[in-house]
Amino acid sequence: MAALLLAVAGGAAMAQGARLDVLDQRGDLLGWEAVGRLDLPGGFCTGALIARDVVLTAAHCVHDRTTGAPLPAAGMVFRAGYHRGTQIVAQRVRHWVAPSGYVQQPGQRLGAEAIAHDVALLKLEAPVSVAEADPFRIHDTPPEGTAVSLLSYGRGREEVLSRQPACAMTGRYAGGILEFDCSVTWGSSGAPVFVREAGRLRILSVISVASDPGQGTGHAMGPSLPALVAVLSARLRGTEAQTPVSAGARRVSVGDGRGGMAARFVRVPQP
Secondary structure (H helix, E strand, C coil), X not given: CCCCEEECXXXXXXXXXXXXXXXXXXXXXXXXXXXEEEEECCEEEEEEEEECCEEEECHHHHECCCCCCECCCCCCEEEECCECCECCEEEEEEEEECECCCCCCCCCCCCHHHHHCCCEEEEECCCCCCCCCCCCEECCCCCCCCEEEEEECCCCCCCCCEEEEEEEEEEEECCCEEEECCCCCCCCCCCEEEEEECCEEEEEEECCEECCCXXXXXXXXXXXXXXXXXXXXXXXXXXXXXXXXXXXXXXXXXXXXXXXXXXXXXXXXXX
């Protein structure tokens, strides 16, 4: 089957799973305690525990949005189960790692290669007890059309966790880029995209970019995780400083990194 070229633009149709549940009561967080708000110098993202002392988020969250330079771990705090000024547990970040394939051009939107590598693992200063928050596992890439859900904090709702229970993976592209029809907004960066496997929730991807953030339209994109997370996890166990590493993942060479969501992606045919 010939590969299709898809231009992703901001005027896309309304996301199929536009319903958003605000988890406004503390009891609503039951089962989601490992999702939390990642407070950063000058802003915040969403993250999730994948080990007792490791948080998964997007690489662009730990880089300066203006200069593209790496941010120091000092000043980063992960607040698991954050809810209106309180959290189940808060831990400072000791250090973090991201793929060398992630390159953010100063002042520019993310290009296709950056999206394909937009993953970071953060080592916490101390492990979180499983009794406080049970970490999630990573899932391999499922077929297009697979139902997913999204948990995130966002601008205008940064004090409570919100869940979009019904959206879908709508595309898979060369380099390991996944497309979703989930609605996202600022602050949803790094938010875990979940898929259900044998009755258990697994993390399929994290939110990297959206064509029309905050408008309930368009598409969101994120990287495929297994290869990236495996190599980053191995490096994280052996490093005690911020060190960009190569994830060994197949790269995608599309455009010059200036196009963001206007870049062209090569769709991977389904088997």
